[in-house]
Amino acid sequence: MITRLSEVECRRVIQAGRIARLGCIVDREPYIVPLNYNSEDNCVYSHSLAGLKIKALRRNPRACVQVDEIESDLCWRSVLAYGNFEEIITPNQRKEVLGKLLKRFPMLTPVESSIAEDGSSLQVIVFRIKLDRMTGVSEG
Amino acid sequence: MITRLSEVECRRVIQAGRIARLGCIVDREPYIVPLNYNSEDNCVYSHSLAGLKIKALRRNPRACVQVDEIESDLCWRSVLAYGNFEEIITPNQRKEVLGKLLKRFPMLTPVESSIAEDGSSLQVIVFRIKLDRMTGVSEG
Numbered sequence: 192m193i194t195r196l197s198e199v200e201c202r203r204v205i206q207a208g209r210i211a212r213l214g215c216i217v218d219r220e221p222y223i224v225p226l227n228y229n230s231e232d233n234c235v236y237s238h239s240l241a242g243l244k245i246k247a248l249r250r251n252p253r254a255c256v257q258v259d260e261i262e263s264d265l266c267w268r269s270v271l272a273y274g275n276f277e278e279i280i281t282p283n284q285r286k287e288v289l290g291k292l293l294k295r296f297p298m299l300t301p302v303e304s305s306i307a308e309d310g311s312s313l314q315v316i317v318f319r320i321k322l323d324r325m326t327g328v329s330e331g
Numbered sequence: 332m333i334t335r336l337s338e339v340e341c342r343r344v345i346q347a348g349r350i351a352r353l354g355c356i357v358d359r360e361p362y363i364v365p366l367n368y369n370s371e372d373n374c375v376y377s378h379s380l381a382g383l384k385i386k387a388l389r390r391n392p393r394a395c396v397q398v399d400e401i402e403s404d405l406c407w408r409s410v411l412a413y414g415n416f417e418e419i420i421t422p423n424q425r426k427e428v429l430g431k432l433l434k435r436f437p438m439l440t441p442v443e444s445s446i447a448e449d450g451s452s453l454q455v456i457v458f459r460i461k462l463d464r465m466t467g468v469s470e471g
Contacts, residue, residue: 215361227404255363273360
């Protein structure tokens with residue numbers, strides 16, 4: 192039996208997760224990419240090299256992030272949260288966000304680690320999805 | 332280092348996977364839902380109760396399916412395949428598709444099992460995404 196999750200439970204799933212699927216619209220088609228992230232203050236923070244998804248999100252910032260906890264085919268929770276893509280460009284903020292990502296994902300590459308030290312390289316795009324709506328369902 | 336997957340490797344990932352994230356566009360927003368599926372003949376087959384995603388896909392059939400194999404933060408493969416949503420409505424075809432899904436996912440509910448026996452109940456939407464383009468990347 193599938194039941195709806197409360198907003199509190201949705202937030203718990205998003206905060207606990209490590210991999211989200213980020214959805215956006217590219218040339219009128221849906222687009223999905225897996226994403227390591229950190230969530231706080233009702234935002235999902237992540238980073239990316241410049242590429243298709245960043246180009247698309249700059250043009251159309253509407254995005255969604257789907258996070259799930261799948262224990263088996265019949266025991267799972269899935270949350271879908273919507274929000275707008277916002278680039279983080281000031282060095283101090285970039286440093287803070289990358290620092291927290293690095294702490295959560297210590298396996299990030301040495302390049303990213305060194306960027307995190309001063310937040311200055313603009314090759315890495317640092318961004319957040321500012322969430323404004325979420326729904327969730329669970330089974331089992 | 333992130334590298335591009337060949338089409339053969341993309342197909343292998345999709346055929347081997349059990350959970351895809353299905354993406355579509357709902358009211359000009361991206362939408363993602365996890366999906367158990369079976370893949371053959373360049374299609375992804377699945378089923379669903381009527382609801383938001385089915386309503387949206389009937390209106391705009393363009394969809395994507397993202398399938399990944401994630402071993403660690405630095406060792407993963409992810410494939411994104413695009414295609415059109417097509418409902419399967421003839422009882423024989425429905426029976427065949429549901430039968431294969433049931434074989435792959437024996438934990439499907441008794442309701443679905445009984446539907447699979449004759450494929451006749453229209454409460455369960457049976458559909459395929461007919462893939463026409465795919466890309467994949469891997470790391471590690």
